[in-house]
Amino acid sequence: MDMFLDLASGNTSKDLETCGVLGASLKKGTFYVTTLIIPKQESESNSCQALHEEEIFSIQNQQGLFPIGWIHTHPSQSCFMSSIDLHTQYSYQVMVPEAVGIVMAPTDKSRDYGIFRLSNGGMRILKDCSEKGFHPHREPADGSSIYEDCSNVYVNQNLRLEICDLR
Numbered sequence: 542m543d544m545f546l547d548l549a550s551g552n553t554s555k556d557l558e559t560c561g562v563l564g565a566s567l568k569k570g571t572f573y574v575t576t577l578i579i580p581k582q583e584s585e586s587n588s589c590q591a592l593h594e595e596e597i598f599s600i601q602n603q604q605g606l607f608p609i610g611w612i613h614t615h616p617s618q619s620c621f622m623s624s625i626d627l628h629t630q631y632s633y634q635v636m637v638p639e640a641v642g643i644v645m646a647p648t649d650k651s652r653d654y655g656i657f658r659l660s661n662g663g664m665r666i667l668k669d670c671s672e673k674g675f676h677p678h679r680e681p682a683d684g685s686s687i688y689e690d691c692s693n694v695y696v697n698q699n700l701r702l703e704i705c706d707l708r
């Protein structure tokens with residue numbers, strides 16, 4: 542996460558988001574994030590769109606990586622998942638149920654990062670939502686929140702991380 546923030550710093554200082562994709566290997570029932578892919582992208586202060594996604598898929602296929610999630614910055618916003626972020630997260634969790642969405646919010650004084658996932662209720666709401674752009678979502682009927690902090694992610698400083706910066 543710190544390496545990503547370093548690579549994003551040029552954008553962050555211009556109030557532009559940066560996004561990256563996390564690739565993982567699967568060993569004995571545990572996903573290990575081994576690769577950070579930073580695609581070519583188009584950024585604004587509150588959104589970021591990956592371009593040439595085929596370049597991401599090609600690296601994942603060559604190296605047999607699972608798309609275990611994504612990471613992006615909120616250069617001036619607080620640490621939360623926007624409605625657009627929730628739709629992106631949905632597309633990852635449909636592929637890999639364990640997928641996470643990491644938000645790095647260096648200017649948020651109360652929490653500067655979050656590792657999030659959609660709740661089961663959140664998955665149902667997003668599945669039925671066809672709206673685009675920023676828009677409100679209803680809360681899950683079971684009283685849970687639409688997304689939650691991941692409780693099953695561990696930081697291993699000894700793990701080697703490969704960075705593919707395609708920009």
Ligand SMILES: [Zn+2]
Pocket residue numbers: 587613614615621622623626644
């Ligand atoms: Zn966001």
Ligand SMILES: [Zn+2]
Pocket residue numbers: 624628667670671672676678
């Ligand atoms: Zn929606």
